[in-house]
Amino acid sequence: MAHDGLIVIDKPAGPTSHDVVQRVRKALGVRRVGHGGTLDPDATGVLLVAAGQATRFFPFLSREGKVYEGRIRLGFATDTHDASGRPISEECPGLPGRDDLSLAMKAFEGDILQTPPRFSAKKIAGTPGYKLARADREFTLEPAAVTIARFILRDYRPPFVDFEAACSAGTYIRSLAHDLGQRLGCGGHLAALRRRSVGPYDLAQAVPLAVFEETAQRGHAARLILPLEQLLPDAPTAIVRPEAEVRVRNGLPIGPDHLSSPFPELARAGAASGLARLFSSDGKLIALARPTVDGAGLHPFLVIS
Numbered sequence: 001m002a003h004d005g006l007i008v009i010d011k012p013a014g015p016t017s018h019d020v021v022q023r024v025r026k027a028l029g030v031r032r033v034g035h036g037g038t039l040d041p042d043a044t045g046v047l048l049v050a051a052g053q054a055t056r057f058f059p060f061l062s063r064e065g066k067v068y069e070g071r072i073r074l075g076f077a078t079d080t081h082d083a084s085g086r087p088i089s090e091e092c093p094g095l096p097g098r099d100d101l102s103l104a105m106k107a108f109e110g111d112i113l114q115t116p117p118r119f120s121a122k123k124i125a126g127t128p129g130y131k132l133a134r135a136d137r138e139f140t141l142e143p144a145a146v147t148i149a150r151f152i153l154r155d156y157r158p159p160f161v162d163f164e165a166a167c168s169a170g171t172y173i174r175s176l177a178h179d180l181g182q183r184l185g186c187g188g189h190l191a192a193l194r195r196r197s198v199g200p201y202d203l204a205q206a207v208p209l210a211v212f213e214e215t216a217q218r219g220h221a222a223r224l225i226l227p228l229e230q231l232l233p234d235a236p237t238a239i240v241r242p243e244a245e246v247r248v249r250n251g252l253p254i255g256p257d258h259l260s261s262p263f264p265e266l267a268r269a270g271a272a273s274g275l276a277r278l279f280s281s282d283g284k285l286i287a288l289a290r291p292t293v294d295g296a297g298l299h300p301f302l303v304i305s
Contacts, residue, residue, distance in 0.1 A: 003028050003030055003051045003052050003221065003222070003225060004051065004052035004053045004054055004227070004228055005050070005051060005052070005054050005225035005226050005227045005228060005230075005231075006048060006049070006050050006051075006054050006057075006061075006201075006225065006226040006230075006231055007024060007048075007049045007050075007051065007207070007212060007224060007225055007226070008046060008047075008048060008049075008201045008202075008205045008206045008207065008226065009024070009046075009047045009048075009049050009206060009207060009208075009209050009212060010044070010045060010046065010047075010203060010206035010207060010208045010209070011039050011043070011044055011045060011046075011047040011195075011209060012044060012208065012209055012210075013041070013042050013043070013044050014041060014042075015041065015209075016040075016041050017035050017038045017039050017047060018035075020035060020047055020049060020209060021033050021034060021035050021049060023209060023213060024049050024051070024209075024212065027212060027213045027216035027217065027221065028051055028216060028221055030051060030052065032051065032052050032055055033049065033050065033051050033055070034049070034050055034055045034058060035047055035048060035049050035050070036048045036050070036058045036061045036062045036198075037061075037062065037064075037066065037169070037195075037198055038121060039193075039195060040082065040174070040193070041084075042082065042083070042084060042192075042193070043193040043194065043195065044193070044194045044195070045068075045193075045194040045195030045196060045203065045206075046195045046196065046197055046198050046201060046202060046203060046206050047195070048061055048198055048201060051225065053228060053304055053305070054228060054231065056302055057228075057231050057232065057302075060232055060275065060288075061198075061199070061231070061232075062169055063169050064169060064198050064199025064200075064201075065149065065166065065167065065168055065169065065198075065199060066166070066167055066168075066169070066171070066195060066197065066198050066199075067164070067165070067166045067195070067196045067197045067202075068164070068165045068166075068167075068173055068193060068194065068195050068196060069154070069162075069163070069164050069165075069193075069194050069196055070162075070163060070165075070173065070177075070190060070191070070192050070193035070194060071160055071161065071162050071163070071190075071191040071192040071193075072160070072161040072163060072177045072180060072181075072188050072189070072190060072191060073159055073160055073161075073188060073189055073190075073191040074092070074095050074096075074158065074159040074160075074161060074181060074184065074186050074187070074188045075091050075092050075095065075159045075186060075187060075188070076088075076089045076090065076091050076092065076181075076187040076188075076189070077089045077178055077181055077182070077187040077188060077189055078189045079118070079119065080117060080118075080119040080174070080189075081117045081119070081172075081174035081175060081177060081178040081189055081190060082174050082177070082189055082190040082191070082193075083189060083190065083191050083192075085119065085189065089187045092185075092186035092187055094186065095158045095159055095184075095186055096184050096186065098153070098156050100184070101153060101156060101161065101184065102153050104180060104183050104184050105151045105152070105153055105163070105180060106151070107183065108148050108151050108176060108179070108180065109148050109149070109150060109151055110147070110148065111145060111146075111147050112145075112146060112147075112148060113143040113144065113145055113146075114143055114144060114145075114146045114171065114172060114175050114176070114179070115141055115142075115143045115144075115175060116141050116144070116172050116175060117172055117174050117175055117178070118130075118139075118141065119134075120141075120172065120174075122141055124139050124140075124141070144170060146167060146168050146170050146171040147167065147168040147171075148165065148166075148167050148168075148171065148176070149166040149167060149168075150164065150165065150166045151163065151164075151165050151176065152164045152165070160191065161180075161188075173190060173193055174189075174190045177189055177190040178190075199234075200233055200234065205226075207224050212224055228285045228304060229279070229283065229284065229285045231285075232275065232277060232288075235275045235276060235277050235288075236264035236265055236266060236276050236277070237261070237264065237276065237277045237278075237279055238259050238261050238262075238263065238264045238276055238277070238278055238279070238289075238298065239259060239260045239261040239278075239279050239280075239281060240254065240258060240259060240260070240278050240279065240280060240281070240286065241258055241259065241260050241281070242280070242281050244258035244259075245280055245286060248278055248286055248287050248289075248300045248303065249286065249287075249300075249303055251299075251300050251301070251303060252300070253292050253297045253298065253299045253300075254278075254289075254297055254298050254300070255296060255297040255298075256296075256297075260281065264276045264298075266291055274290055274291060275288055275289070275290060276288070276289045276290075276291075276298055277289075278298070278300060284304075285304055286300075286303065286304055287300035287301075287302060287303045287304060288300070288301060288302040289301065
C-alpha cells in the first residue's frame with residue numbers, strides 16, 4: 001500500500017528527529033520518509049514527518065512559522081545553550097525582577113540577527129557545527145536574520161522562566177534563551193522545550209510516536225496520515241478540466257480556459273508565496289503551480305505521479 005502524506009508526530013523526549021524518521025520508516029515499511037524542522041533530543045512536540053511524495057513538499061513546509069512553550073533557567077550559561085551542556089559561567093547570585101525580565105524578552109521581538117548555537121546542525125563547509133564543537137575545533141557561525149513574532153513571559157519563579165515564543169523558520173530557541181541570559185547579565189540556558197505548532201499543524205492533530213507505531217502495526221497507519229490534498233492549506237486551489245489534465249502532467253502552462261473553477265487569487269494574503277494547488281475534477285491533487293511570467297496562467301512545477 002502506498003503511503004503518501006504527512007504525519008504530525010508528537011515527539012517524545014529522548015530520540016533525535018532522525019530516530020523518529022527511522023521508526024516511522026520501519027512502521028510503514030517504506031524508505032522514502034523524512035522530517036522537517038529538527039527538534040533537539042530533549043525537546044518534545046510537533047514534528048512533521050513526510051512519507052512518499054509528501055517529502056517533495058518540504059521546501060514549502062520548512063518555511064512555516066513555529067510556536068513553542070518552554071522553560072529557561074537563569075543564572076548560568078552552558079556550551080550547548082541548553083541543560084545537556086557544560087556550564088561556561090559561574091552561578092550568578094543576582095537575578096532580575098519580573099519587570100526587567102519582561103522588558104528584556106520584549107526587546108527580542110521583531111526582526112533580529114541570531115547566531116546559531118555551536119552545538120547545532122548548522123553546517124560549516126559541509127560539516128555540522130556540533131561535530132566541530134565536539135572535536136574542540138575553532139569555527140565561526142554567521143548570524144542569520146530571523147523574526148520573533150512574540151516572546152512572552154508566562155511565569156517567573158527564579159531562576160526559572162516559563163515562556164511562549166512564536167518565530168520564523170530557522171530560529172533557534174536555545175540561542176534565544178542564551179541571548180536573553182546575556183542581555184540580563186546573569187547567563188541563562190534552555191531547560192525545557194515543547195513545540196506547539198508548525199504553520200497550520202498543531203498538537204491537536206499530532207499523534208504520539210508510540211501510538212503511530214502501534215496503529216501501523218495493526219495495519220491502520222493511513223488513518224493517521226494527512227493526504228497530499230490536505231497539505232499547504234493556505235495555498236489557493238484551482239480545479240483542472242479533465243481534458244487539460246494531460247497538460248498539467250506534462251508540466252505545460254495552463255490558462256483560465258483550462259480550469260473549471262475561477263483563476264486562483266495568488267496575490268492574496270496567506271497564498272503560500274504565490275503557489276497554487278491544482279486538483280483534478282475528482283478531487284485529487286495533481287500538481288503545484290506558480291504564475292507564468294505574464295501572470296495570465298499557471299505553470300505546474302511539482303507534478304504528482
